[in-house]
Amino acid sequence: MNDQEGFAIAVEEAKIGYKEGGVPIGAALVSKDGKLLGRGHNMRVQKGSAIHHGETAALENSGRLPASTYKGATMYTTLSPCDMWFVITAQPLSIHSLSHAHAYNTIQRTVPALVSYTASHGSRFLGGEAYLKQRGVEVVVLENAECRELMERFIKEKPEVWNEDIGEEERVHSKEEK
Numbered sequence: 302m303n304d305q306e307g308f309a310i311a312v313e314e315a316k317i318g319y320k321e322g323g324v325p326i327g328a329a330l331v332s333k334d335g336k337l338l339g340r341g342h343n344m345r346v347q348k349g350s351a352i353h354h355g356e357t358a359a360l361e362n363s364g365r366l367p368a369s370t371y372k373g374a375t376m377y378t379t380l381s382p383c384d385m386w387f388v389i390t391a392q393p394l395s396i397h398s399l400s401h402a403h404a405y406n407t408i409q410r411t412v413p414a415l416v417s418y419t420a421s422h423g424s425r426f427l428g429g430e431a432y433l434k435q436r437g438v439e440v441v442v443l444e445n446a447e448c449r450e451l452m453e454r455f456i457k458e459k460p461e462v463w464n465e466d467i468g469e470e471e472r473v474h475s476k477e478e479k
């Protein structure tokens with residue numbers, strides 16, 4: 302599986318999430334030798350969960366694998382990596398340890414599509430990206446138009462669900478006040 306195929310699975314997952322009425326963010330985890338390890342989409346609405354982001358779902362669906370299987374893997378995601386995915390995936394994927402050379406650079410690449418998208422609260426999720434880069438992970442930004450459109454449509458339709466996903470409440474409040 303190459304980059305295009307891996308990313309296409311993440312987009313497929315995002316669309317499934319949209320159809321289910323959830324947050325349309327998908328992800329796929331692919332091993333260094335091109336094998337699909339796991340795929341998934343944000344399930345916060347579907348599962349009534351505070352933590353099921355697209356990337357964490359892909360990791361969860363990959364099951365329990367030895368560290369060597371994650372080595373050199375790529376996480377394809379339809380939105381730039383937020384702090385949530387970094388914190389949850391860092392330990393199993395061994396990207397948490399700056400001081401241990403052997404743990405460094407385990408996931409080599411993450412390919413988010415929408416890094417420069419400006420979220421409703423004005424953030425661009427640059428924090429998640431910065432963490433990854435600091436730890437030697439290659440971050441490739443695709444700026445994929447299809448993902449951007451899907452996110453923009455969703456945010457317009459369900460601003461309160463999106464704000465909840467990113468830990469914001471302002472829009473919900475201003476709606477209630479009206």
Ligand SMILES: Nc1ccnc(=O)[nH]1
Binds near residue numbers: 324353355466
């Ligand atoms: N990168 C992400 C940001 C917000 N929600 C997600 O599921 N993923």
